[in-house]
Amino acid sequence: DVKVTQSSRYLVKRTGEKVFLECVQDMDHENMFWYRQDPGLGLRLIYFSYDVKMKEKGDIPEGYSVSREKKERFSLILESASTNQTSMYLCASRLTGYYGYTFGSGTRLTVV
């Protein structure tokens, strides 16, 4: 089975901190995605990457950046964490040509 592993299940950070959320997949998938999940809003796309060193903005990229230096790893960076970035963050990967995503278990981030 494909595994998408997110480094932390729960994270508490202070306002203004730089925060790194890490995601690793083990099945050589080209495409990787970061979504945030909020009650009543569903899953909203932050950033995605079609291949190594490539990145594209999603629907809500403000306040975030990403890094994809290796095919298996896709990092989400909160440059200066704010309380409105408190959320569940979900990473997903996909093989090019196949359209279903495999999700990680999520990181629940609280910014205080």
Added chain:
Amino acid sequence: GENVEQHPSTLSVQEGDSAVIKCTYSDSASNYFPWYKQELGKGPQLIIDIRSNVGEKKDQRIAVTLNKTAKHFSLHITETQPEDSAVYFCAASRTGTASKLTFGTGTRLQVTL
């Protein structure tokens, strides 16, 4: 861009009854429609999907129907069981290398004994 609306936001059914969740989409070029189930503390998991050249697809107790003219698609769960209790998300996208899923807002399904 694509916009996906999902209803209802919560649904409570008795064990053994059927459950139906409905979604509409806005982009007429969308042609891939998956459904995900999210259990407590886990990431969403793909349970069934349908492409626009198909009107209906079934997998045991789960079925999805698609009406491209009306731009809506539905998830049907028959003979519901307590383990069907979860949050369900619909999604839509075009196909192709640059495709990305747009999700609905989710339906919390509660199956009561």
